[in-house]
Structure formats: structure tokens, C-alpha cells
Amino acid sequence: MMDRIAALGRLGFNVVATVGRAGYFLGGALAGVPKPAVGFPLLVRQLYSVGVLSLAIVVVSGLFIGMVLGLQGYTILSDYGSEAAVGQMIALTLVRELGPVVTALLFAGRAGSALTAEIGLMKATEQLSSMEMMGVDPLRRVIAPRLWAGFIAMPILAVIFSVVGIWGGMLVSVDWLGVFEGAFWGNMQSSVSFVDDVLNGVVKTVVFGFVCTWIAVFQGYDCVPTSAGISSATTKTVVYSSLAVLGLDFVLTAVMFGDF
Amino acid sequence: MAQRTTEIITGLFMIAGLAAVLVLALQVSGLSPKSAGDTYTLYANFNDVGGIAPRGKVAMAGVKVGSVRSVTLDKETFQARVELAIDADVDNIPADSSAVIRTSGILGDQYIDISIGGDMESLSPGDSFYSTQSAMNLERLITNFASGK
């Protein structure tokens, strides 16, 4: 019994220590402003591997989710004779919730796990240590560009997701199911507010992008440098990012849309 | 050369993101560059606003001419005071017009319709509508009918 309590206490301390390391790590990575001539090409390369390479999965998922929303929305709304409201439903769902959340989950699975594995492997093969011994801080050289790339890529991906989703929804409801196109867009435009819906959605994605990338690079940097350690760190990245995104989504939704 | 290709593709990616934001702004949320801020304020007092909420539609003859900015309770008259933002180019609403709460379809959204009066004078910014007609409350209607009043 005492052993159990002691183990619980140790676990608590470990968690707090990990959070502390993660904070220290973030500070170290974001502290120095790099020389633009050095930092910019590094950032571009990371934006490419984190953002551009995730684009395909985001576009395909967005298209299908939009189409499903169109189908489901039409079926339910046509019972009340208000199938014209399907545009409003698709747009609000995507812009406020599904765009940020699904993109973040896809991002954690596609880009986050890749980041963790890459950095973990760099640690295991002593590339990070050797960089340090060459007088180059790996936090600034390796980690910082990846963090920034994640912050920047995630909102872009989410916005593209929403647009593709709305287009997919239009495809299904207007072109296939025959909802009047004017009503589709008109209802959407009268109910979606740029500041309250679109910008709040973008704020969400910025937060999610920050959290997902932070978790991913930290798990890679903090992993046990063996093959088992890297695989467990990759799993942790996906699990922790997904949980953090869903939990934060509730908090952010309550703050942004909760009062009406 | 590989770096150059990467840069171009990444640039396209960023431009696609910007374009997507533009689509969301213009096409989805109907934000049009001209109408921003070009409104003036009118007030209308209702006994019952029903489902009217901020950002709701204000229409004349079925055409959208503005939106609801806020709904508050007037603590002296116990009426709902609705602040309306009317497009600036609709500046000739006759002074004896009335604001009516209507429903689009039987279960659709409620909106405020402005019924045109015949006065030569028009409402100026900050004015209140002289006469209003509250939301038709289906439940109350049935109750009244059933109790025979």
C-alpha cells in the first residue's frame, strides 16, 4: 500500500519535471532570434516538410468531410423543409469546429509523428550532440525552425481544409441534391461572421498548431535514444496531441462561443 | 536547385492559405469591402422580441437592408430595445414606418421587417420606430384561442 502511494508520488514528480523540461526547452528554442540569412532557408525547408507534405491528406479529408456534412445535413434539414440552411450548417461546423480540430488531429498524426521520429533519430545517432560539440545550439538550429514551421503551417492547413470542405458540401447539396445555389450561399453569408466565426476558428488553429508542434518536437528531443524509446515517443506525440487538441477545443469553444 | 523548388512550392502553399482566408471572408462570411462601417443606427422597442438575436436580418420588402446590433431590456418600460444597423444608402425610410418581427417560413429564422409608411419625412440616425409589432408567439396564440379570450 505504501509502495503504491510512493509510486504515485514519484509519478507526480516525474510529470511535473517533464512539464518543467518542456517549458525550459521551449524557452531555449524560441529565445534567440536567428540571423535571417541562416534561419530563412531552414524555415522554408521545414514549412515544406511540415506544411506542403501534409496538404494532400488535409485536402482529401476536407473534401470528404464536407461531402458527408452535405449529405447528412440535407437528410436531416429536408425533414423540416429547410434544406436551404445546409450551407449555413456546413460552413459553421467547418469553420468553427471541424476545420481546426480535424486538421489538428491529422497534423498530429502526419507531421507531428514525423517530427518526433526525425528528432528522436537525430538524438539516437548523436547528431544533436555532435552539433552541440561543434558550437551550434541544436535547440536553435534544429528545433526552432520546426516549431515556427508548425505554428505557421497549421492555420494555413486548417483554412484550406475549411474551404475545400465547404466546396465539397456545395458539390453534394447543390450539384447532386438540388439545393438552390443562391439560398445555399445566401444563408451561409448571413449567418457566418468573419470576426466571430472565421477569425475565432483561426485563433483555435494557431493554439492547436502551437501545442501539437511543441509536443512533437519535445517528445523527440526528450526521448530515450533507442528504437523502443523513439517508437514510444512517437506514440506519445499522437496520443498527447490528440488529447490536448480535444481538451483545448472545449475550453476555447466555451470561451469564444459560450455566451450565446 | 532543390532548395529553389522547395521555396517555390512553399510559397505557393502560403499563397493558397491566403487565398483560402479570402474565400472564407468574401464568399463564406459575405464580408464585402464596401459595406464595412457604412451604416447608421435606428432603435425599435418591442414587447416581445421572440428569437431576434444580434446579427439577425433586417429587411424591407424582403430585401436585406441591415442587421440587428444588440438586444437589451429597457428597465423603465420593460420592453426590449433593439439596436438596428441600417445600410447607409437606405436613408429615406419614412418616419411613420413600423418594425415588424416576422418569420421566414413556418419554422425559419425570425427577422425584422420594416413596413413602409407614407410620411414625407424620413427617419434620421438615432431615431426610434414609432410603431412596432412584436413576434407572433404561436404558443400564446393557441393558449388564447383555447381559453376562449
Place this chain on the structure above:
Amino acid sequence: MASEAYITLTDVVFSRSGRRIFDGVTLDIPRGKITAIMGPSGTGKTTLLRLIGGQLKPDSGTIMVAGENVPRLRRKALYTLREKMGMLFQSGALFTDLSAFENVAFPLRVHTSLPEDMIRDIVLMKLEAVGLRGARDLMPSELSGGMTRRVALARSIALDPELIMYDEPFAGQDPIAMGVLVKLIRDLNSSMGLTSVLVSHDVPESLSICHYACIIADGHIIGEGTPAELRQHPSERVQQFLQGQPDGPVPFNYPAPDAGSDWGLTGGAR
């Protein structure tokens, strides 16, 4: 010792996850010579190099490198000092996304603002020194183990350091690759006047090239001196290590309970 010390460790104590790895190590590493640090696996030889490089901090004691106390240095001063150090990691630690040429060019690009044609000349010179000028365009995955280490060696001497540390340079190498590395280490030391620290458990190779050697076991230095002095060392443990005898003061058996009780031969076990 003839020459002055480049690195001085005084009473260094270091422990990790509750285990004491160094318990008061005092050591002088002379300038311009090759010093071999030997010892059984798991005695923290690599840890010693990381302490010298400032990647780890000791619990107590001082580590002076080129007149600077490494554990006390601020971040910036430490990174400046590291530009004078080169380290060859056991795995080579080449950046896998860069070609051999770019790997060697990396420290030059980061720390200097030399024009591109000059960087090219220096890189080719360094690659020539390890005999791999022709392999400049290969990616690390296309290099053999020995070649990887030679490219890594070229990279660690790219900035003409004063000190170079070799972490197990001979481990897992075929005899030819080993011979090449021995020759390279010796040549670099004599031609560039480098201070070299070599961590290894390959006794014959290490003793054949070093000017000075010390043996670490159980957190202490159990023997030090020139190779000739070590071969005559009176300590049984030193002799056991140098000659590779399976049993001796370092026992063959890992500490275990009495054999009889494990196999249930003595009474009371059932």
C-alpha cells in the same frame, strides 16, 4: 610529464541516476600529445568526454580546458570554446540529410562567413586529408562505417581545432579501416599539433599510438603513465585489463546469490 597540461581535471565527482560514475578523478592531459583513456565498457569513458565538452556538468570538482573552467562557463563562452574542440563520435554522427561535402562544410558555414569558393577549397583539403576527396557527393547512407568515421573526422577538423576527442574510434572496424584510422590519428596529431584525447577499449591500437595513457575503472583512475610504464605496472587489475584475462580482480561472474540456493540444492529452498 614533459609538456604543460591542456586539460586538467581535479577531483571530479559525477553521478547519474543515483549511480556514482566518477568518484574524485584527477587527471592532466598534456598539450600536443595523444592521450588514451582506457577502461572496461560502462565505466563512463564517453561521459568523461562529455564533461570535457561541457555537455554534462560534474557534481563537484573543476575541469580546466585551455585555461577556462568548463562547468562555470556561460552559454556563449562555452559555445565559443567548443569551436576550438572537435569531437569524433562513435557513430560518426553525420547529418543524414546532407552530403559528405556539406557535412564537412557545415561548421565552416555556421561559424565563418567565408566566400563559397574558399569553403569549397577548405572542404576538399580536409576530405583529401582523410583520403575521401572523391566521395564528396555521397550521402551518409552510401558510406561504409569506416568512411563515415573518416568524413566525420574531416568535419571535426574543419575549423582547425586545438583539441580533438575521439570516442571509441576503433570499435566495430575491420582491420584495414582500423589501420587507416590509427594512421590518420597519428598524422593529424603530428602535422597539426593537435591535443588528442582518445577513448577506447582496444588496448593494442591505443597503446601503439598514444604518448600517454590512463585506465579508469569503478570511478577511479587505476593506472596512468606512458605505454611502457603501464606495461610494467604493478597493479593486478591493470595487467588483467591490458592482457584481457577473463578472470582476476575484476571477477568473471556478476555478483549473484550463492549458487546453491538458486538451483535449490541447499535445504529450505522448497
